[in-house]
Amino acid sequence: MMRRRAFGRALFGGAAALASASQVEAKGEAEALPRDSTDAPAALSPGDAVCVADFRRIAAVQLPRPTFEYIETGSADEVTLRDNVAAFQRIKLLPPILSGVATTDLSTTVLGVPIKLPILLAPVAAQRMYHPHGALAAARAAAACGTVFGVSSSAANSIEEIAAAADGPKWYQLYVPKNRNIARRLVERAEKLSYKAIVVTVDLGEWKDADRRNRFMLPREMLLKHLQDVGFPDVDPGMSHDQLIAYNAAAWDQALSWDFFDWLRSATKLPLIIKGILRTDDARRAVDVGLDGIVVSNHGGRRLDGVPASIDRVAAIVEAVGGKAEVFMDGGVRRGTDVVKALALGARAVLIGRPYAWALAADGEAGVRRVVELLRDELQNALVACGCRSVRDVPKSLLLG
Numbered sequence: 001m002m003r004r005r006a007f008g009r010a011l012f013g014g015a016a017a018l019a020s021a022s023q024v025e026a027k028g029e030a031e032a033l034p035r036d037s038t039d040a041p042a043a044l045s046p047g048d049a050v051c052v053a054d055f056r057r058i059a060a061v062q063l064p065r066p067t068f069e070y071i072e073t074g075s076a077d078e079v080t081l082r083d084n085v086a087a088f089q090r091i092k093l094l095p096p097i098l099s100g101v102a103t104t105d106l107s108t109t110v111l112g113v114p115i116k117l118p119i120l121l122a123p124v125a126a127q128r129m130y131h132p133h134g135a136l137a138a139a140r141a142a143a144a145c146g147t148v149f150g151v152s153s154s155a156a157n158s159i160e161e162i163a164a165a166a167d168g169p170k171w172y173q174l175y176v177p178k179n180r181n182i183a184r185r186l187v188e189r190a191e192k193l194s195y196k197a198i199v200v201t202v203d204l205g206e207w208k209d210a211d212r213r214n215r216f217m218l219p220r221e222m223l224l225k226h227l228q229d230v231g232f233p234d235v236d237p238g239m240s241h242d243q244l245i246a247y248n249a250a251a252w253d254q255a256l257s258w259d260f261f262d263w264l265r266s267a268t269k270l271p272l273i274i275k276g277i278l279r280t281d282d283a284r285r286a287v288d289v290g291l292d293g294i295v296v297s298n299h300g301g302r303r304l305d306g307v308p309a310s311i312d313r314v315a316a317i318v319e320a321v322g323g324k325a326e327v328f329m330d331g332g333v334r335r336g337t338d339v340v341k342a343l344a345l346g347a348r349a350v351l352i353g354r355p356y357a358w359a360l361a362a363d364g365e366a367g368v369r370r371v372v373e374l375l376r377d378e379l380q381n382a383l384v385a386c387g388c389r390s391v392r393d394v395p396k397s398l399l400l401g
């Protein structure tokens with residue numbers, strides 16, 4: 001009973017999402033292969049994957065169905081989820097010919113940190129559910145690819161464990177505990193561990209039918225470790241699963257307002273990024289309160305359904321910000337050409353969520369590395385075809401209309 005009632009809140013912040021043990025044990029057969037299926041052979045192995053969709057297909061076979069659906073699905077009728085991908089497909093490239101370009105420099109910087117390509121790993125919760133090495137594997141893959149790993153507050157490993165796993169650049173994504181002493185301690189820990197930025201995710205409140213149907217939530221062991229890792233002092237190892245779920249549901253601040261950033265600025269010297277902006281007035285406000293970065297995002301269509309595709313908001317937000325903060329975007333990036341479109345609209349870099357979650361499920365660290373490399377190669381190929389010498393100079397004129 002408690003489990004049912006607390007469920008919606010338990011999923012808040014991605015802080016508590018994992019299936020019960022029995023659900024996890026039942027390996028999902030990809031009987032009705034979920035949406036977006038490709039014509040690739042069903043028995044594809046990770047080494048044969050040639051695109052993001054192939055990793056998705058492998059994950060659909062490997063993962064228990066509730067776990068696959070936790071990654072895959074979006075809120076309510078999934079209008080925004082679908083539009084994130086469809087909006088990229090609506091945008092057309094119009095490349096100039098004979099530009100004499102044979103190769104493109106993919107390296108850039110994000111908030112002063114050099115990276116080898118403008119594709120970052122977005123914060124994704126519960127990664128140990130997808131692969132036993134979870135976020136540690138993803139962190140290693142990001143470091144190997146020379147990019148930023150966005151560490152979810154709910155990644156299912158502590159920020160210390162993730163820092164020890166790989167020394168590549170990391171951003172710490174903060175869900176905010178109501179107890180501000182714990183929040184302060186978290187950002188201090190991230191700073192001490194040389195994380196490069198704090199990302200505050202502000203689009204809260206997941207409402208996914210599939211997860212409610214599957215009663216998907218963190219297993220007791222993982223939820224207990226998660227709450228202990230965050231640093232809630234009164235979490236007791238003797239607490240039952242229901243008690244932990246109730247504790248978790250009450251622990252996080254779901255009613256943040258702008259003054260939170262004054263507090264956060266006083267708590268850390270790290271660059272601050274806000275994730276979940278779609279409106280130009282909010283983007284201007286973010287600049288006014290001194291934030292360093294903005295992620296144009298609708299949380300991969302997992303929060304409020306019916307909001308626009310992220311890519312459709314990038315140009316307006318870049319214009320509103322006027323160069324006073326770096327603008328990133330995520331949601332629906334599945335191809336190198338999507339990255340070209342985002343850069344042409346003024347994004348500094350993109351983040352991917354599901355693509356690397358599927359690849360992690362398919363083949364751990366090697367899978368995540370491979371999916372980033374595939375996108376990198378697609379990006380390189382597309383930029384050469386568009387006559388661009390550098391990802392730092394992708395003109396808007398490449399886009400039709």
Ligand SMILES: Cc1cc2nc3c(=O)[nH]c(=O)nc-3n(C[C@H](O)[C@H](O)[C@H](O)COP(=O)(O)O)c2cc1C
Nearest residue numbers: 014071122123124125152201299300331332353354
């Ligand atoms: C399984 C899953 C878990 C996620 N967990 C978090 C999270 O803990 N914190 C967060 O800020 N965003 C989270 N997100 C959202 C991603 O950071 C990102 O905004 C989104 O995945 C981008 O869309 P894409 O999946 O189409 O690439 C999650 C996304 C997925 C797919």
